[in-house]
Amino acid sequence: MTDLFTRARGVIPGGVSSPVRAFGSVGGTPVFVAEARGAHVVDVEGRDYVDLVASWGPALLGHAHPEVVAAVQEAAARGLSFGAPTAAEVELAETIRTRVPLAEQVRFVSTGTEATMTAVRLARGATSRDVIVKFAGCYHGHSDALLAAAGSGVATQGLPGSAGVTRAATADTVVVEYNDVAALERVFAESGDRIAAVITEGAPANMGVVPPAAGFNAAIRDLTARHGALMILDEVLTGFRVSPSGWLGLEPGLVPDLVTFGKVVGGGMPLAAIAGRADLMQLLAPVGPVYQAGTLSGNPLATAAGLATLRLADTAVYRTVDTRSAELQSAVADALSRASVPHVVQRAGSLFSVFFRDAPVANYEDAKAQDTAAFGRFFHTMLDHGVALPPSAFEAWFLTAAHDDAAMNRIADALPAAARSAAGA
Ligand code: PMP
Numbered sequence: 446m447t448d449l450f451t452r453a454r455g456v457i458p459g460g461v462s463s464p465v466r467a468f469g470s471v472g473g474t475p476v477f478v479a480e481a482r483g484a485h486v487v488d489v490e491g492r493d494y495v496d497l498v499a500s501w502g503p504a505l506l507g508h509a510h511p512e513v514v515a516a517v518q519e520a521a522a523r524g525l526s527f528g529a530p531t532a533a534e535v536e537l538a539e540t541i542r543t544r545v546p547l548a549e550q551v552r553f554v555s556t557g558t559e560a561t562m563t564a565v566r567l568a569r570g571a572t573s574r575d576v577i578v579k580f581a582g583c584y585h586g587h588s589d590a591l592l593a594a595a596g597s598g599v600a601t602q603g604l605p606g607s608a609g610v611t612r613a614a615t616a617d618t619v620v621v622e623y624n625d626v627a628a629l630e631r632v633f634a635e636s637g638d639r640i641a642a643v644i645t646e647g648a649p650a651n652m653g654v655v656p657p658a659a660g661f662n663a664a665i666r667d668l669t670a671r672h673g674a675l676m677i678l679d680e681v682l683t684g685f686r687v688s689p690s691g692w693l694g695l696e697p698g699l700v701p702d703l704v705t706f707g708k709v710v711g712g713g714m715p716l717a718a719i720a721g722r723a724d725l726m727q728l729l730a731p732v733g734p735v736y737q738a739g740t741l742s743g744n745p746l747a748t749a750a751g752l753a754t755l756r757l758a759d760t761a762v763y764r765t766v767d768t769r770s771a772e773l774q775s776a777v778a779d780a781l782s783r784a785s786v787p788h789v790v791q792r793a794g795s796l797f798s799v800f801f802r803d804a805p806v807a808n809y810e811d812a813k814a815q816d817t818a819a820f821g822r823f824f825h826t827m828l829d830h831g832v833a834l835p836p837s838a839f840e841a842w843f844l845t846a847a848h849d850d851a852a853m854n855r856i857a858d859a860l861p862a863a864a865r866s867a868a869g870a
Contacts, residue, residue, distance in 0.1 A: 446490060450474045471821040471836045476828070481508035483847035486833060494833040495852045499843035501835070502682050502708035505766065506757055507847020513712050513753040520749035526741060533748040540755050541710070541720060544690045547700055548720035552729055553743040557681035557707030558586025560717040561644065563729075563737045564703045565590055568642035568675045570735035571725055578632060578643040579603070580623040582652030582809025585644055585679050585705075589614035595622070595809070623649060623808040624657065626664045637672035642703075645676075647683040647692025648793030650841040652812040653800055656793040662699050669702075675725070681707035681717060682841070685755065687794030688763060695794050712754030716747035762846040763795075769844045769853065770795040776857050784864035786819065796841045801867065812839060823867040830859030 453460030459467045461475065468475045477489045484507055486496045496508070506513065520533075538551040554560050565577055565588070579585065581595040593603025593615040603618030605611065619636075621628045633640065643665050649655045662678075669676045678701035680691045686709045688694030693704070702725060707717035720726070730736045774790050774797050781788040787803035800806050801816040801823075820838035827834050832855060834842060 446477050446488065447474050449477050449489060453477075465835075465837050465840070468836045470817060470838070471824045473825060473828075475836070476833060483507040483509075484845055484849065484852040492831070494828070494831050495848075495855045496833050497842045497844070497856075498833055498835050499845050500708075500713055501840075502686060502843055503711060503713045504843070504845050505686055505709045506712075506754060506762065507845040508713075510754075510757065510847075512757060513750055516749040516753035517714070517746050520745045523745070525746065526744055528740060531743065531745055531748065533745060533752060534743040537710075537748050537752050537755075538718075540752065541706070541718065544685070544755070545693055545704065545720070547693070547722065548704060549723040550726035551718050551720040552726065552737065553748070554717050554719065554737075554739055555715040555741050555744070555747070556586065557679075557705065557717045558588055559739065560681060560705035560707055560719045561585040561591060561677070561679055562588035563719045564677045564679075564705050565642065565644065566737065567703065567719070567725060567728060567735050568677060570728055570733075572641045572673065572675065574639055574641040574674070575617040576619055576636060576639045577617060577641055578619045578621055578629070580645055580649070580809075581620050582623055582655065582812060583644075583646045583649050583679070584651035585646075586681075590618050591644070593618040593620055595620035622810070623652075623655060624661050625808065626661065629664065629668060633668050633672050633674075637668075637674070640669075640672060640674040642675040642677050643669050644679055646679045647696075648687070648796065650682050650793065650796050650798070651839070652809050653798035653806060653815075653839050654791045654793050654796050654841050655806055655808065655812065656791065658807065662696060666699060666701065675702040677701060677703045677705065679705045681705055683794070683796065685709040685758060686766075687796055689758065689760065692794070709754060709758070710751050711747050712750030712752075714744070714747035714750040715741070716744065716751050765846045765848075766795045766844050769848045770797060772853060773797075773842070773844065773856065776853075776860055780860035780864040781867065783861070784868040784870070786823075786864055786867045787816070795844060798839075798841050801838065819867040819869070822869070823863045826863035826866040827856075827859050830855075830862060832856050832859045 592606040594606040603615035684691035684706040703721035801819040
């Protein structure tokens with residue numbers, strides 16, 4: 446694998462198509478995957494790992510579910526891309542609306558980044574306002590306006606979150622500390638009439654898992670409604686994963702204006718969506734003035750994978766994922782406690798992550814105050830024992846419905862040694 450990584454770095458920046466895959470924060474050589482089935486991935490040298498990455502979320506059913514693969518194969522035989530509307534898009538949009546009633550209309554795109562970028566443009570178009578409020582530590586893809594970093598202080602004008610992002614691109618992005626209602630109230634008191642939307646993850650899972658404090662999402666809803674701003678709920682990661690209707694299924698009564706989907710909705714193929722109230726969605730081209738388009742949008746292989754996945758993702762699937770997640774959370778906490786490793790396991794539905802620190806994490810500042818070196822040692826010992834965790838301390842761990850007893854036992858067997866490594870022993 447080291448040879449392949451050397452070759453990869455010669456022709457691909459960092460050897461990877463997306464940065465976190467490079468093992469930058471944990472060190473070592475990334476696993477080059479040859480194939481994946483159920484709860485397992487197999488590397489190019491034939492080594493099998495129990496997978497807790499699940500393609501960063503999409504593989505709710507496990508990898509390469511035979512019925513999903515068959516649906517994609519059948520679709521492929523009928524043509525790879527048409528650039529024309531299809532019946533499968535209509536069916537998928539109707540399926541989404543059945544699960545998430547506020548998704549009255551749906552526009553398909555290929556990535557979560559496009560979905561949130563479009564939601565922001567739509568919110569600005571709908572309100573004729575400029576400012577977008579986002580929370581530090583929430584990730585909404587890599588469009589310029591959302592790639593904004595917080596300055597010091599709880600609510601700051603966004604600073605470019607990357608080289609190549611201009612100050613102008615983030616000048617209308619305000620970054621607020623997560624779970625801080627008072628800071629959000631202050632921002633609305635100061636510039637409520639300039640705010641087009643607040644965008645937030647259903648439950649943040651991109652700084653590790655940081656569930657919204659009781660009433661936090663409701664406070665966002667209340668403030669946006671009172672000030673004529675929109676609430677965009679980014680369910681790219683939580684959508685169709687934490688319940689049949691995503692985070693909204695776990696927080697009934699929360700009614701955002703727009704919602705974005707990705708990952709599970711495409712069943713492992715490049716597909717994402719923006720959805721919401723019909724009057725807002727009707728502002729999108731070709732009906733309305735907000736432009737948005739895509740050559741590969743609503744791709745027939747992707748819609749086939751999404752439809753097959755949602756058809757198979759019944760309540761039994763969610764129950765299994767919930768159960769496996771709870772089992773793993775307690776097994777990890779137990780192993781780390783036995784090895785006296787400071788830790789806190791945080792969950793939001795079936796999503797969870799482990800922070801290597803001894804106090805609860807309410808926001809990004811707290812998340813950054815963890816022992817990432819301990820996580821790195823833990824990660825590598827798990828990997829040596831055939832368990833592939835997300836290669837960063839700031840990511841959720843993903844279960845699938847295919848994690849059977851054998852897979853769970855392999856994880857359980859690996860945990861004591863990994864916990865001792867984390868302890869530095
Ligand atoms: N929003 C959230 C909440 C995400 O977790 C992600 C990806 N991890 C994105 C948006 C961006 O999606 P994509 O990587 O498909 O562009």
